[in-house]
Amino acid sequence: MQNTSDILIFWAVVMARFFVPLSIPKYPLPGIIASLLLDAVDQTIFQLFTDLPLEGYQGYDKALDIYYLAITYLSTMRNWSNLFAFKLNRFLFYYRLVGVALFELTNLRLLLFVFPNVFEYFFIFYEAVRMKWNPRVLTKDKLIITAAVIWIFVKIPHEYWIHIAEMDTTDWIIENPANAVILIAWAAVMLGMAWWLLRDLPPMRPGFSVAAHHATFNFDGPQAARVRDNYTSKRFFDDFIHHELIEKIVLVSLLSIIFAQILPDVRANDFQLAIGVSILNIINTELSQWLARRGTQWRSIVREFIVMSIVNLILVLLFDFFLARYEGSIDLLNTLFFILLLTLNVTLYDRYRRVHIWSHIAITNLAWPKRKN
Template identity: 80%
Template sequence: MIDISDMLIFWAVVMARFFIPFSIPKYPLPGIIASLLLDAVDQTIFQVFTNLPLEGYQGYDKALDIYYLAITYLSTMRNWSNFFAFEISRFLFYYRLVGVALFELTEIRALLLIFPNTFEYFFIFYEAVRVKWNPGLLTKEKLVLTAALIWIVVKLPHEYWIHIAKMDTTDWIIANPPNALVLVGWAAIMIGIVYWLLRDLPPMRPGFSIAADHATFVFDKSVALNMKDNYTSKRFFDDFIHHELIEKIVLISLLSIIFAQILPEVRANDIQIAVGVSVLIVINTELSQWLARRGTQWKSILREFIIMSIVNLTLILLFDFLIVRYAGSIDLLNTLFFTLLLTLNITLYDRYRRVHIWSQASLIGSTESKTGIKTKRN
């Protein structure tokens, strides 16, 4: 019989992992560090304070990892003022997401080494810089070098350690306490690298801020001046609606594939899962794009989340009803939980992508007014 206190601890941890990432868009650095630490210690908490079997938690753990990683990426749309840094972070995020999706489909652990989670530490670096400096001062060369060093020096050893060697750091230190000195030395090297990267930045500004502000993107002047045909506002908006549609399809597809593969107690073949995921992708994408093309804007994140949740939960109930007729089944409660995570990510994407678009649009308008360049009319 499961002890009530064990379940209280279990759900307290799950809810903490669910709600703490909400702080990342507004308080990026403490939010991501809190999410990272909780991800690192959650199973230790269960082992020490409960007698729960942890096999059933693995699916939740993976899904919650991807969930907070997606919120972290979406917060860069809302906050980051260095456009080149944003482009690097977007590549790193989707590169990792592709790797996780391939791993879930094939179970080849080496894929997690080939597609390391460099994005998370790059995000931490940028936000740590923002606390005391203007991140717009980070040059392209410095940003590329930072991403490369994190990839090679930090993440490759880390991914090898946990996914290939399958070593647990806590057990490794308990077995031989002097091993902790290796971690201290590695941390010292990391601090030295960060100091070297920041050595030529101007003096730190007084005070610090952990709260993020909505960003106005920093472009190279040449990029702003040489944008093809100097978009009109309508062309600019239409072009980004097109790119937004493509990215949204990619994002929903990858999240849906990952969540579908790690759902516990699913008896459905690949074709059944593919059909269900495809329907979810098409309806979610078309709904938001249909509203966007008609100039309909969500007046609040909560309203969009409620509407999208109703749509997605209805789709899941329908899928559950139909799949039984084809000798398949899903765990409805678990599926609804995973769908809730997906819907939250979709909702934040819709909101913060708009911030991203209009930040760039206002920058182009500002550039034109300063340089006297007129936009061509069709």
């Protein structure tokens, strides 16, 4: 029987893994490193300080991994000034997300090797550069080479080690301490490659800041109206909304599929899950899109999160009710936790996508042709 201290430790770790990633948009590098460390040590904490059966934590662990990776990607909409770096990182994020979704549907570990998590390390590289340089000094060639180096020399060996060979690095070093030398040499080679990539950049600026800075815009306020007055922008404005909607559908669909597949204690067939995910996807996308048009200040974002949480709570309760009529069931508490993660990701998407549009479209006047007199 689980004692009180075990439960307290469990929820302390889960809450840390929930709240720490929320620091990533404001403090990208410390936030992502802290999230990585928590992901690395959480199960060790449980092994050392509790008697909990870790099998029950696997679903939470996978969901929290995807949750903090999604927040990491969404923070690039808020913060990144290098547009090519953003587009490349967006591809790397969705490439990994597709791989995870396929893995959860098929349980083929090879898919995690074929769809490596290059995105996370590329993000760390960019944010490390940003602390000492304007990231716009990173050319397309440097960014592509960086992604290729991470893909080939970092993530392919790492994904093979974990998902194909299924080996544990700690156990490997304990079995033969000399193996640590191999890891040190490998790390030195990676640092050498990083130096080679950055060797011809301009001089570093004095000091550094771990906090990201961005401008907050009211996408539907007077400033947007002035942009529309000065440009034949209504069509382009609607195009951007359309593209935003498409990406949101993709994001919500992939997150919903992954969360639905890793939910513990679910007694539902694939068709029932598909119906539930589809309904959740449609309502979340349409409702959050409608709410997002009403403003992007913190007050409206909090309101959106509350409204979306209530709507999703009702949807889960209805799904649970109807599923029971067809000899299925879900663990209500677990499902609500997963839905909370999804709701927060969708809410942050609504906020930061609009900031990204203003930063790279409206302010720079890119793709906004002037009105003909």
